[in-house]
Amino acid sequence: MREKVRAAFAAGVDYVQVREKDLSGRRLAYLVKGLRDMPEKQSSWLLVNERLDVALGCGADGVHLPADSLPVELARSRAGEGRIVGISCHSEHDVAQAADESADYALLGPVFETPSKPGAAPLGLPALEEICRRFPIRIFALGGVDRSNAASCIRAGAAGVAGIRLFQDAENVEELCRYLRAL
16 A cells, blocks of 8 residues: 555645544554655645544644544634645535535545445436536545546546545556546
């Protein structure tokens, strides 16, 4: 995992989210500090999934909140204006709330069918486009996004794309990032 993160940093990805739900707070803190101190990090933002305490304690750039986590405004009041607070959204209502609470971005999904969310109805590109058009918040498309459909997400108005498999399965993260940035 560290080598994929190192490659992502070196490729200049905007955000890397540490999403290790099964780690103790102590082990997560050591992991975040190690990633934060990688020389390749440079201009990438390092976010911690849900654990605001770990993000703040380890000097991460921000926190990513699951949809059922802390309210964005509470996380923002603790994190301060200098840190990023993003949130997962699964509907237009969720994105409206994220925008109202001044989230820095929303991950919206699943846009497409994805094996990580079996049985979840994909929102589809028309819904992604409508939501991106309606709300003044950076929205990243998530869920089933791959090289073959990433461009359609950008055309629909997404600020970018996100994914786990998209990056973990990439043989060459730098080449993938160059491709995505060119969209």
